[in-house]
Amino acid sequence: MNWHYLYLTRADDGRTVLELLSSDSGRRTSYPELTVEVDAADRIGLRAVFDGPVVRFSYDLGDEWRQLPVELDATILSDEHAALIVNGEPAAWGFTGAFLGQWVQDLGNDGVYADFDHATYLEH
Numbered sequence: 001m002n003w004h005y006l007y008l009t010r011a012d013d014g015r016t017v018l019e020l021l022s023s024d025s026g027r028r029t030s031y032p033e034l035t036v037e038v039d040a041a042d043r044i045g046l047r048a049v050f051d052g053p054v055v056r057f058s059y060d061l062g063d064e065w066r067q068l069p070v071e072l073d074a075t076i077l078s079d080e081h082a083a084l085i086v087n088g089e090p091a092a093w094g095f096t097g098a099f100l101g102q103w104v105q106d107l108g109n110d111g112v113y114a115d116f117d118h119a120t121y122l123e124h
Helices: none
Strands: 003-010 016-024 027-030 045-051 054-060 065-067 084-086 089-092
Touching (some): 003 045
Antiparallel strands (some): 045 054
8 A cells, every 4th residue: 555656658648658656555646747758769767766765766768867856755665654553553564565676557458568678676
């Protein structure tokens, strides 16, 4: 119920766009002002950088990395934040920890797929 999601999708008018969505305890927040049209790009790079309590997303359309102008709260991805607290005590832990990864959805059941050239995970 707690996540941040940078994703490519097809807009209602058929354009391919990059969008950002977050969920904090199931309450979703979209960022339509950050939507980026990416139709002209042959390849698209996506990046997430965790910097203490914030996560920043960037994208590359083949020429340079561009950071989205928003810092998201990375603390919502912790067990402590996701736990269900009853009478001041944890009744259930939210999950077993935060994960970063690639995710593909075919919401229209059209048989479409995504090609990933590679994924790199670095710890600094």
